[in-house]
Amino acid sequence: MLLRRRAASAFVRKLLYFAILCGLLWLLWMGLRGVMSTGEGDQAVEALNEFYTMEQSGNFGGSWELFHSQMKKKFEKSTYVQQRAHVFMQDMGTDTFTFELGEPQAEYDIRTDPNGEDLGKVYRITVTQHYKTRFGNFDIVQPCYVTQEDEEWRVLWIYKEKEQT
Template sequence: MVRKSASLKGFMVGTVLLVCIVIVFMLIRKSWFSPDKEAVAVVEEFYLYEQEGEFASSWNLFHSTMKVRFGKGHYIQDRAHVFMNHFGVETFDFRLSEPDKIDHWKMSKAGPAMKNVYKILVTQTYKGKYGNFDLKQEVFAVQEKDEWTILWDYNQ
């Protein structure tokens, strides 16, 4: 009888310990790999590429509907021309707001509805031949085929 009680106690302690380990693992996973953090990470990655003038790499982070809007070659050429040549700057600084989750969102009136989208305000600070100025744009991040991607708003 004593052996059964001791083994039952050991089983209960082991079960409680296992449940605690699973809970701790889930909390760590949620804090490190939560969707809002992943959305911010892809937006940050996008603007780090843009900051370095690596427009081909930033274009690769676009959602497929954005890639349809901009061919890769056109985007690379246009982005460098407008921002770097016209503004007379080599690079820029940027900061990101906290993400806001949007349950349903459309990139444009005719576009498909998307679920679980994160809106992040990006403020780019330029220091160029025309002085210092900030450019603010709401950027949207959504998962597409298990990858986080970037979208811009074309609603009017």
């Protein structure tokens, strides 16, 4: 009887050690996976950060290149570069701005405009641009969207009908 109890106790102890070892290996795997790979949301934030860093330095042609094809249909490159430079640098009297990016939120069934095609999975990221201009200091807060197109992260703005108040 005593021998059976010791054998059962040794078996339970080995089983417990095995379970603990499996748990530690699982935690290690999950931790390494999180460190080694960047999540889609983080990749979307990186792409949007690159876009606004270019805008911040006045490289509007470079930022235009990061637009989704639907945005490129809305703006020819030369027109976009001229209008952005005109509005922000000439009209507002500023040559740069600072910006903050919010947390990415996955959304589905998004269209750039009511008649546009469904974009599938996109990340909505709120961008706050801080300006110091000849007209005073102010912020522009804009929801931006980032999605993959041809395995590249691309930036979109959404155009909805004006809501009735």
